[in-house]
Amino acid sequence: MTTTIGDRPSRMPVTSTFTDAHLPRLIEVWLLLAAAAVSGAALLLVGFNPAVWAVATAALYVIAIGVSSRLVENGRKAKDRVARALVTIAFLLAIIPLVSTLWTVLVKGIGQLSWNFISKVGQATFNPATLEVTRTAGALQAIVGTFEITGIATLISVPIGLLAAIYLVEYALTTSHLRRVVTFLVDVMTGIPSIVAGLFAFSLFTLIVGPKAFSGLSASIALSVLMIPIVVRSSEEMLRLVPTDLREAAYALGVTKSLTIIKVVLRTAIPGIVTGIVLAVARVVGETAPVFIAASFTDNFNADPLNGPQQTLAVLAYTGYKFPGKDIAASNQEAWGSALLLVIIVILFTIIARVVARIFAPKSR
Amino acid sequence: MSKRIEVHDLNVYYGDFLALEDVSLQIEPRSVTAFIGPSGCGKSTLLRTLNRMHEVVPGAHVEGEVLIGGNDLYAPGVDPVLVRRQVGMVFQRPNPFPTMSIRENVLAGVKLNNRKISKADSDDLVESSLKGANLWSEVQDRLHKPGASLSGGQQQRLCIARAIAVSPEVVLMDEPCSALDPISTLAIEDLIEELKQEYTIVIVTHNMQQASRVSDKTAFFNIAGAGKPGKLIEYDDTDTIFSRPSVQATEDYVSGKFG
Numbered sequence: 035m036t037t038t039i040g041d042r043p044s045r046m047p048v049t050s051t052f053t054d055a056h057l058p059r060l061i062e063v064w065l066l067l068a069a070a071a072v073s074g075a076a077l078l079l080v081g082f083n084p085a086v087w088a089v090a091t092a093a094l095y096v097i098a099i100g101v102s103s104r105l106v107e108n109g110r111k112a113k114d115r116v117a118r119a120l121v122t123i124a125f126l127l128a129i130i131p132l133v134s135t136l137w138t139v140l141v142k143g144i145g146q147l148s149w150n151f152i153s154k155v156g157q158a159t160f161n162p163a164t165l166e167v168t169r170t171a172g173a174l175q176a177i178v179g180t181f182e183i184t185g186i187a188t189l190i191s192v193p194i195g196l197l198a199a200i201y202l203v204e205y206a207l208t209t210s211h212l213r214r215v216v217t218f219l220v221d222v223m224t225g226i227p228s229i230v231a232g233l234f235a236f237s238l239f240t241l242i243v244g245p246k247a248f249s250g251l252s253a254s255i256a257l258s259v260l261m262i263p264i265v266v267r268s269s270e271e272m273l274r275l276v277p278t279d280l281r282e283a284a285y286a287l288g289v290t291k292s293l294t295i296i297k298v299v300l301r302t303a304i305p306g307i308v309t310g311i312v313l314a315v316a317r318v319v320g321e322t323a324p325v326f327i328a329a330s331f332t333d334n335f336n337a338d339p340l341n342g343p344q345q346t347l348a349v350l351a352y353t354g355y356k357f358p359g360k361d362i363a364a365s366n367q368e369a370w371g372s373a374l375l376l377v378i379i380v381i382l383f384t385i386i387a388r389v390v391a392r393i394f395a396p397k398s399r
Numbered sequence: 400m401s402k403r404i405e406v407h408d409l410n411v412y413y414g415d416f417l418a419l420e421d422v423s424l425q426i427e428p429r430s431v432t433a434f435i436g437p438s439g440c441g442k443s444t445l446l447r448t449l450n451r452m453h454e455v456v457p458g459a460h461v462e463g464e465v466l467i468g469g470n471d472l473y474a475p476g477v478d479p480v481l482v483r484r485q486v487g488m489v490f491q492r493p494n495p496f497p498t499m500s501i502r503e504n505v506l507a508g509v510k511l512n513n514r515k516i517s518k519a520d521s522d523d524l525v526e527s528s529l530k531g532a533n534l535w536s537e538v539q540d541r542l543h544k545p546g547a548s549l550s551g552g553q554q555q556r557l558c559i560a561r562a563i564a565v566s567p568e569v570v571l572m573d574e575p576c577s578a579l580d581p582i583s584t585l586a587i588e589d590l591i592e593e594l595k596q597e598y599t600i601v602i603v604t605h606n607m608q609q610a611s612r613v614s615d616k617t618a619f620f621n622i623a624g625a626g627k628p629g630k631l632i633e634y635d636d637t638d639t640i641f642s643r644p645s646v647q648a649t650e651d652y653v654s655g656k657f658g
Contacts, residue, residue, distance in 0.1 A: 207457050278455075279494040283558070286452060287508035287565055288484030297511050301498050396497035397545040 057106050062099065062115075069094035092123050139373050146171060146371025155335045156368060158359055169364035173372050175335045179344040180379070183250045183329065184319045186339060187257035192311055194258075195265025202266070203273040204295055223263040231259040232324025239328070250339030253329035253346075257318040264317060268310025272303040305391035312387035316380045322348040347376040401428040401599040402468030402568040404449060409463035410628075411444050413456060418444050420628035422463075424618060431591060431600045433610035433637065436620035436652070441629025442603050445620070446571050448472075449601065450486035451479040467569060484508075487562035491574040493554035495546030495561070502542040504557055505529060508565035524564055532560035533590050552583020559590065563598070570594060572602040576609065588613050607653055611641050619649045 058064075073090035077083065096119045103112040154172035161168065198216060206213035235256035239247040276299050284294040300307070330343035331353045354369030404426040411419040419441035426432045434442035447453035448461055451472060465472045472482055495504045505525045509516050516524070525542065529535040534556040538549070546557055555575060562570055572591075576584040591613045594600055604610050610617050618634040633640065633649045644650045651657050 277494070279490060279492060280496060282452065282455060282488075282490065283494045283496065283561075284507070284511060285455065286450065286483055286488035286490075287511065287561065288480050288482075289508070289511040290480050293511055293513065298496060302496075394498070396547065 054108065055106055056111075057103060061102070065098045065102070066091070066095050069098055092119075095119060096123075136377070139370065139377055142370040143372075143374025146367050147374060151371055152177065152375070156333050158333075158361075167360040169359055169361040169368075171364060171368045171371065173347065173350060173368070173375060175333065176345040176347045176350040176372055177375070178335070178337050179250060179329070180319060180346040180348075180376075182337070182339045183253045183257065183325060183344060183346055184315060186251060186254035187261055187318060188311070188315055190254060190258040191261035191265050191314065195262045195314075196269050196307070198262075198266045199269035199273055200295060200300075202270050204291075204299065220263045220266045223259065224267065226259065228256075228260055228321050229323045229327070231256045232327035234259060235324065235328040248328065248330040248343040249341060250329050250336075250344035253325040253344065254339065256324035256328045257321060260318050260321065260324070261314045264314040265311060268313065269303075269307050272306035272310060273299060275306065276302045301394075302396065304394045308390050308394070309387050312383050316383055319380060319383075320348050320376055322352050325349050326352065347372040347379070351376065401597060403428050403466075404569065404599060404601070405464075405466040406445075406449075407464045407466070409445070409448065409461060409465060411441065411448055411453065411461050412459065414458035416626075417628040419448075419620075420630050422631045424631060424634045426599060426601060426616070428599050429595060429597070430615045431595050431602060431613050433614035433617045434601065434603045434620060435605070435607060435610050435617060436629070436632075437622065437657075438605075439625075439629070440620040440622040442618075442620045443573055444629070446573055446601060446603050449569065449571055450483050450488055452483070452488060454479060484565055485567050486569045486571060487565060487567035489555070489558050489562055489570065489572045489575045492578050493551055493558050495549075495554050495557050497545070497547050499546055500543045501529075501538050501546050501549070501557060504546040505560050505564050507561055528560040528564040529557075531563050531594070532556040533586060533593075534560055550583070552579050552586055555579060555583065555587060556590065559587075559594075563594070567598065569599045569601065572600065574603050574605060577605060584609070607641075607655075611637055617641070619644075619646075619652060621648055621652070 070087075070091045073094050074082070074087055077087050077090065096116060099119055100112050100116040103115045151171055151173055153174055154170065155174045156172035157170045159168050159170065160166075198220070202213060202216060206216075232253075235252045236247075238255065239249065239252040243249075280298050280302060281294055284298045285291075289298075325346050326349050329346070329349075331349045332343040332345050336342050336344050350372040351369045354365045354367075354372065358365030406422055406424050409419065409422045410417060422445060434446060436442050444453055448465060449467070449472075453459045453461075461473060463473075467482075467486065471477070495501075496507060499507060502525050503510065505528050506516070506521055509521070509524070526535060526539075529538060534553060537553060538544075538557075541548075546554065549557060555578075559570075559575075576587050579587065588609065591600060591602065602610075602614065614637045616635065617637045617640040619632045619640060620629050621632045622629045633644055633646045635644070639645075640649060641653050644653065
């Protein structure tokens with residue numbers, strides 16, 4: 035018997051202490067297919083229904099993966115696989131409404147979108163010869179109203195919210211009573227139902243201006259009641275994220291507190307603050323109830339936010355459905371079109387916010 | 400330009416808590432003074448009282464006086480902002496402004512204060528400050544890159560350049576090398592040696608070799624126990640402190656018997 039140097043002794047089968055029995059790599063896929071097939075076959079006997087099928091497949095899969103892993107692998111891996119399956123199912127459940135809503139709005143609204151829809155005011159024309167009312171779709175009054183009402187609300191909310199956040203983070207001591215009061219009020223405001231904000235603005239303007247005091251400004255006030263707490267909260271978080279080191283670095287250069295806040299703290303936090311503001315705008319741009327109460331609704335073009343009812347896209351989507359004109363189908367179409375337009379505007383805002391945040395973000399290379 | 404620092408009977412409080420008790424010492428212009436001592440003994444606190452940076456903590460206040468160039472920092476009517484323009488500071492962790500380029504970081508003291516400066520003057524200031532911080536040759540062709548793109552040691556020298564760009568009388572350094580590797584530490588120590596020609600430098604350090612290498616005088620601080628105030632135990636020439644200190648606690652500390 036000769037052995038060469040470097041030969042490994044191979045008489046004893048070496049079992050690594052680091053490996054353990056494990057299921058084949060694609061077991062999840064196979065089990066899922068099997069669960070789908072079994073539950074599908076069982077359902078065919080009693081009557082097929084896709085929703086029940088999906089639920090049955092999910093339940094069957096969770097049980098199958100848990101049991102097989104428990105049998106072949108060990109308890110820890112079984113728990114891991116079951117938890118993984120549950121989390122995935124929860125994720126799918128969560129995106130179903132999102133995808134479904136977007137899809138429905140897209141499919142139903144896309145036919146309505148045209149240059150005319152965006153650039154014309156919706157009108158009903160009466161033909162005296164045939165006594166017919168024809169509805170020309172148009173959302174210009176709602177687009178203008180949306181931008182004006184949301185814009186004014188933003189102009190009111192951002193300074194108030196940002197200054198409140200600066201006070202809370204930079205000036206108020208942790209023991210300050212005012213700080214606690216402000217924080218508490220912001221928390222309360224966060225929970226105000228939007229309809230209450232609308233009633234507040236409406237009654238405020240009724241007191242000041244008189245009855246039937248519908249106006250875009252009133253709706254803006256209602257929206258800013260909803261926006262301010264969001265802006266305060268998000269800006270506060272962002273300002274707190276700015277390291278104390280940077281403030282001290284500025285102070286040590288003999289920079290005053292106010293300039294430090296403006297040129298160092300705000301400048302460093304601006305990407306996050308902008309994102310927070312845009313989220314707040316996106317949150318209120320779709321508000322219907324408060325705008326409906328405070329600004330009412332109208333088919334007429336009214337670009338003056340101080341006088342008379344104004345329309346927004348969200349309200350148009352609601353009224354088009356709830357209070358259709360003579361031509362019910364056309365009004366409903368208009369509602370879907372304005373809903374889609376609203377979704378597009380929100381997405382555009384989000385993209386703009388991302389770009390702005392990217393531009394101002396601290397760079398490292 | 401550099402000035403003498405005199406501290407007389409100084410007590411420093413954070414709220415009701417006495418952090419540092421009865422400190423008196425004199426720091427000569429154009430010298431390097433090291434503060435050493437165990438954690439919590441108040442050496443950083445004392446450093447921060449020299450440019451009123453401790454006031455960033457709410458409730459911090461002092462008794463006694465601190466004179467820089469004969470002027471009391473704590474006299475009524477003294478503006479901490481003006482104090483800090485003349486007493487610069489470098490921190491433990493390099494903290495260049497992340498939104499600014501290297502050049503803007505050096506000019507931060509000027510620009511953040513809304514002072515107007517011509518292009519030529521600012522170019523000169525950037526070059527002289529970066530040269531003063533031994534960083535010019537490494538960054539001269541990428542002044543418009545972000546300050547955060549530099550290595551830790553370079554960032555710390557950038558912070559020193561930023562501090563000396565406002566031409567202070569005194570430069571305070573709070574453990575400037577504790578986050579740096581040995582090579583960068585050496586670079587900073589060489590720089591301190593050069594800066595001493597022009598500025599009064601006070602450095603807090605946990606590294607006793609560093610104190611013995613860079614400083615002319617050393618102050619040893621100690622604390623009797625948690626919750627007790629820190630005290631100045633001994634203040635003398637660095638050679639004396641490290642070779643024949645007059646207090647037993649100092650000898651124990653510098654020889655590594657405690658702390």
